[in-house]
Amino acid sequence: MKGIRRLADHLDISIGTVSRALNGRPDVSEETRRRVLEAAAAMGYVPNQSGRALRKGTTSIIGFMIETGTNTGVDGDTFFLTVFDGVQTVLGRHGLDLVALLCGSEEDPDAYLRRVVGRGFVDGLIISATQRHDPRIDFLADRSIPFIALGRSLTDRGQPWYDLDFEGMAEQAVDRFVARGHRRIAVAAPASEVNLGYVLIDSYRRALARHGLPFDPALVLRSPQNQAGGYAMSRALLALEARPTAILMTGEMLSIGLYRGLIEAGVIPGRDIAVIGRDNPHARFLSPTLTSFRTSLRDLGIALAEALLATFPAYAEHYPVGTTRRLWPMTLTDGQSDLMQVPPQGALSPSLALKATKPI
Amino acid sequence: MKGIRRLADHLDISIGTVSRALNGRPDVSEETRRRVLEAAAAMGYVPNQSGRALRKGTTSIIGFMIETGTNTGVDGDTFFLTVFDGVQTVLGRHGLDLVALLCGSEEDPDAYLRRVVGRGFVDGLIISATQRHDPRIDFLADRSIPFIALGRSLTDRGQPWYDLDFEGMAEQAVDRFVARGHRRIAVAAPASEVNLGYVLIDSYRRALARHGLPFDPALVLRSPQNQAGGYAMSRALLALEARPTAILMTGEMLSIGLYRGLIEAGVIPGRDIAVIGRDNPHARFLSPTLTSFRTSLRDLGIALAEALLATFPAYAEHYPVGTTRRLWPMTLTDGQSDLMQVPPQGALSPSLALKATKPI
DNA sequence: ACTGGTTCCGTAAACGTTTACGATGCTATA
């Protein structure tokens, strides 16, 4: 004998009453409710997930889909573990559980999603690393599965989303660079089809235009969003004909590899080139200290969870119903890596002048 | 109409036949099987997880339990994402799915495990960060849930495990240090009750004894296993009365913070102190290059999954049944950080001699 | 024509819950 029946037999009452007692239904006496709760705790009873889900049509599980393997761009991540923690604290308050749905590097993300959602495995979803055009959004919207995206997409089905504020980052960074006299400002963009790359370049382009600076495609450096990418980027940067005097790194890990490459070449951030990057626990240990955009990823997780719950009618009392689409602010924190000043008006340093006039 | 019934009605056959066709049962004609599979694909049918699990008593889901939040010791993790990927590739071959069970920083890990396992949520489990005494092992063994531990524990219920080979690490590192003349060798150990700390210190102690060196408790430095911990450790190290000339860092992230702290103090790894650490994508960008223990975490994930499946009688054909308990080898890879030589026999450098004779 | 065997398929029970419904006993009121 197992499950709720064991409990019922032990207490000599019906399984219906046990269930009502456990679920806080009103039509059960306080006396029996007490006995049931006591016995349940004593016998370590936990309702079977499948039985409950089958009957209720709801699983109380929220999935956070991420891709494993190191080819995803984001390697080395406090990122997800921290966001998870924020999401979990909100969901836990409502008896919901968070699990990470791990799409292996050998499986197609769209097929994976279809499989796991088709199974009726989760009540809601958080998807991340949204692509410029993302079939997952269409799929989830078609099935009207509650979900929220961490990242915007051109695929717009009215879904809620949060996204890091790349507009703000590009704007503030370019403003600061220009104020220090920089005119050749590079930007690091992801090599994949992830949408944030496009958003970033657009924002960067508009920020340049606002200052009357030309857009030079050669200054958009593409690479995987990890340290190795940052290292490769330093090489690409130093090899450019007309070397930029400033660079904005929006990938979390990029700056670490970039520093390594620059310093190896004798180019000191903050002195020979201005760098602004993204903060993370690793970047805190860079030297010279990195001028960086910071934010609380745990709070982002909390916001994500609340916005997701707001799409459930059942939680309308706690979270005002509605779809939130919001840029997640990052604050620019001073470091040493952007302190370089560019002398006004064509007074280029000899080495740069040399580079600039090199034939072809 | 939903689920298998919709499919059956559409094809004008019974749901039993549909189920048999989909599950590859022999007693269904090839013709109808073809029709069923075609229709299933066309209509995007995926069997409901709850219904199937309820009937079969098995979920085809393996859980990998980790703790979120940054206070867990391991922050900054390629680690888990890489191991996940290895596990996933093996499980995927057998139609099993891996999900990460995220225990929030606000919930007790033991209670979390009881809850999620009691629900019958998973067929098997991988637990990590095993404690010196770990109630989770007793719980899982009592319920005879198939599981494997990433990490040893004094709680021995005959469970299979893999663990990083800290014996080998301590032995090789101490050997190398001693060969270069070091006699005061420090070791970094985690501050928590996680078992690897005890294993590590034991191994370190034995390795010292083998060379006739005394064990000095002051040389065992405890800290959280992250960069901040490494940074703090550099301070503690430099503040020691009799400063060690070598240090072994077994935490993945420690070396990064340690480097920062040492270099700030003008102490160059490999020149002024010998350092051996653990490799990871971030440590690849340290300068001077880190002499480090390396391994393939993806292969570790594969091994974990195979050893877990070996405990399922159902997979006896693929994986020889039996419980494997094995140390996962790490190979020592040369870098510059351990190149420092200590002059033989009491010929201490002035500064070190000064430190050693300082009163109290 | 009868038997036995094979192939294919439908029927129905079962998994562990939740919950609508009805039954029972009690109290209060007329």
Add this chain to the structure above:
DNA sequence: TATAGCATCGTAAACGTTTACGGAACCAGT
């Protein structure tokens, strides 16, 4: 006393699958 209302509980159906069982149809051999 009869009735209505209430509190409490048991009964049974339902959720979507899988699978043991049996039945129908067919063929081969006697």
